Amino acid sequence: MPIEYEPFSARWRGDPYPAYRELRDRAPVHFAPESGCWCISRYEDVLHVVNHPEDFSSRAMFTVLMNGGHDGPPPFSWRMTSFLVRFALRTRMNPLGFPKARNLIASDPPVHGTLRGIVNRGFTPRRIQAWEPRIRALAHESVARLASGEPFDVVRDLAIPLPVTIIAEMLGVERERLADFKRWSDVIISAMTGPLRGFPPHPHVIEVFLELDTYLARVIRRRRRAPSDDLVSALLAEEPGGQKLSTMEIMQFVMLLLVAGNETTTNLIGNAASALLDHPAELERVAQDLSLVPDLVEETLRYDAPVQIVFRTALREVVLRDVVIPEGATVAAMLGAANRDERRFPEPDRFDVGRDTRGHLGFGFGQHFCLGASLARLEARVALEALVPHLRHARRASPDRSVLDSFLVRGPSRLELRPAA
Ligand code: HEM
Secondary structure: OOOOOOOOOHHHOOOOHHHHHHHHHHOOEEEEOOOOEEEEOOHHHHHHHHHOOOOEEOHHHHHHHHOOOOOOOOOOOHHHHHHHHHHHHHHOOOHHHHHHOOOHHHOOOOHHHHHHHHHHHHHOHHHHHOOHHHHHHHHHHHHHHHHOOOOEEHHHHHHOHHHHHHHHHHHOOOHHHHHHHHHHHHHHHHHHHOOOOOOOOOHHHHHHHHHHHHHHHHHHHHHHHOOOOOHHHHHHOOOOOOOOOOHHHHHHHHHHHHHHHOHHHHHHHHHHHHHHHHOHHHHHHHHHOHHHHHHHHHHHHHHOOOEOEEEEEEOOOEEEOOEEEOOOOEEEEEHHHHOOOOOOOOOOOOOOOOOOOOOOOOOOOHHHOOOOHHHHHHHHHHHHHHHHHHHOOEEEOOOOOOEOOOOOEOOEOOOEEEEOO
């Protein structure tokens, strides 16, 4: 029987893992006709794809995620024209520069190396580490509600607010704009991988892009005049003989941070809490010894990867496991499936905090390895250190297992707790 699997379909979202097993065993290079994607599911093959940018370009990350699946310049529409005019008036920038702006996640060598060298400045270990006290304060403040017996939803009350507050503060967003910043972030994520996805963009998405772009253009202008200690100033700083980003490139990068850095970390925290509730022995093990939390974080990244897929474009005809992938095809490198490959991880469907997780692909691999990995690890560790001692005295308040409506990221849409009887 032929295998049915479509990477953009909601049909497999609840529990994709049985389908992933079938794919790995019976169709490791699977063509999904509806989406036109070639789905790669075995560990060794996924690693090969993300490690060979000369054959598999990251251009698809732009086409699939940022352009609503649309390749090439936008066709004429009044909605887009009105957006471009309003963009120019409000930001005082030429919107036609947008397609020419270099974009980190969608670029290939050598451009990628140049961009990565610039943005790395904002993510040095010293810069990230300095956020630990603030992350701890936010985590404890939110977990205190659980401790005091108030209704508590791990996703709503801890996993969502923590990363978005931290990234906003890293960017120097004013306190009074935090609620706007959260709203912009939600809409942009939904426009890229969720229900608001489409091309030309949904009118509501266009309005939010305008608000965010106007705000960012102003912030960048202000930081150029008066640098401070925030991430935008670090990106603007000119180093002797160094490369720099244009204002448009910084705006694109900040948008990438909103998408790449928020829902992903939210899902890591949500997936870890959910896995612990499903595996009481592992929960007890970690609660007895909180020094195991970093191992818990790594096992969650393997067992239930927050980012399930990355996309690439085949730059030439490539033969993989005797299957011909045509030039120009969109390739879905399925990180979530690779992490459950028994050829790489023994008993992959067992959630085991003590296992050797080295080599998991939760943060990708190679040149595009997650820029925010150390921030995500820090946030997840601190959040879970605060949560786990209370989790052992709690149960799921509802049998509801609904997950986010997204083909890219995976995690619970809510996780309400009640005290254990
Ligand atoms: C658990 C949380 C996270 C997960 C699972 C995750 C996962 C990933 C993955 C799989 C990639 C590789 C994409 C590819 O190969 O095409 C990636 C790249 C990236 N991530 Fe993360 N991420 C997380 C958190 C963050 C955070 C907190 C930030 C920043 C604040 C961030 C920023 C980025 C950026 C900028 C890239 C692009 C890097 C490049 O192209 O060189 N991520 N992430």
